Amino acid sequence: MIVFKPADLAAIESQAQAAAPNEACGLLEGISGRGMFAVTAVHPSENVASDKADRFEVDPRLLLRLQKELRDGPTGVIGIYHSHPRGRPEPSDSDLAMAWQPELVWVITALEPQPESAAFVLVGGAFEKIELSDSVPV
Secondary structure, three states: OEEOOHHHHHHHHHHHHHHOOOOOEEEEEEEEEOOEEEEEEEEEEOEOOOOOOOOOOEOHHHHHHHHHHHOOOOOEEEEEEEEEOOOOOOOOHHHHHHOOOOOOEEEEEEOOOOOEEEEEEEEOOEEEEEOEEOOOOO
8 A cells, every 4th residue: 555645646646737748757755664655755857758758767866866865764765656648547568667676666647537546566577556545544
């Protein structure tokens, strides 16, 4: 399960809408353990992919800066998010080809017919859907 503050999930959806028809992307900061992810901050990135309409690439300078800033703190980079302006909130073949860090969660936001987000983890070379919540579980 991944848990967001409602405002953070709304910020990702707003970024996705603003970037359309291109893909939006960024990094998720938080804590993780035992299959649980808790997002504490969202870090939007410029999409530095050569084909922004069908691909995304997080700016590596953002990743390096965050890794350095968070190195000895209680939080870390726990995930990647991006949008699918014209598709479902499901991983594409190119998403799978880019996924090489099984410790990260992937959040995908689709825009049509309305913003919808889903979360995935990499298990045995394939994406597995996990629950996404914008409220703290009881």
